[in-house]
Ligand SMILES: [Fe+2]
């Protein structure tokens with residue numbers, strides 16, 4: 130007979146072997162409690178970011194300059210809602226409860242990405258968000274398609290395809306504006322100046338100051354460090370900026386012949402800390418809007434719950450009734 134301790138050790142050994150072989154951990158598999166907790170936290174934070182992330186651009190749907198731009202923006206913002214839903218579902222496979230996760234968000238007990246606490250001042254911001262923010266999301270999320278937790282990794286495959294459309298629509302919008310008037314070009318440059326540093330901060334604090342990273346890397350939830358992902362984003366974005374004809378607002382940005390990559394300046398980490406703590410330009414507004422939307426949706430949740438209960442009662446009656454009773 131195995132003792133509980135020996136059983137636990139055996140489970141742990143099997144889990145470690147799964148990770149070492151680069152195989153997937155699935156919902157019914159045994160997993161260490163800390164692995165489960167870390168995943169729930171990361172997936173919930175990711176889901177919240179998708180949902181809150183609908184707000185900055187959503188604000189421009191009614192003011193899009195043409196029917197075509199409106200349709201594109203509408204599709205993009207709807208995609209983000211879908212991303213949130215896949216991710217809440219992935220968190221539920223770990224035993225989390227979606228209503229509880231939503232409560233944690235609206236009570237301020239769980240975070241979302243700091244980037245969505247910045248305002249969208251002009252329509253050029255819509256383009257720059259697509260180019261930078263969705264571009265940064267791609268850098269972050271493509272490696273997550275190989276994350277060790279199966280449902281999260283599989284959700285990422287579809288999400289990344291849609292993020293790639295988001296990035297292209299943003300870049301194409303900016304190319305169009307850059308072919309326009311001087312005023313339009315100035316709008317694009319202004320949006321680039323405002324979004325560049327907050328976008329670099331999307332990858333999180335520097336590795337030296339990122340307490341959860343080491344465990345996530347060992348468990349292969351995360352595949353690359355914050356600093357490495359940030360560098361990849363810079364390497365990807367600089368040539369795109371040159372093609373577009375805008376200047377990235379970093380005097381230290383230059384090509385490093387030796388490393389074959391770009392060197393760049395240091396973001397203002399105190400700003401990131403401030404925004405994370407709730408003191409960004411739009412934190413209060415984003416949270417207020419999310420709470421309002423949640424309250425406005427109460428009747429939908431009640432109706433869906435009542436409908437599900439009615440369906441369950443019907444099914445139960447049908448199961449009880451004798452064959453052919455015509456219930
Ligand atoms: Fe998304």
Ligand SMILES: [Fe+2]
Pocket residue numbers: 209263266291292295
């Ligand atoms: Fe996106």
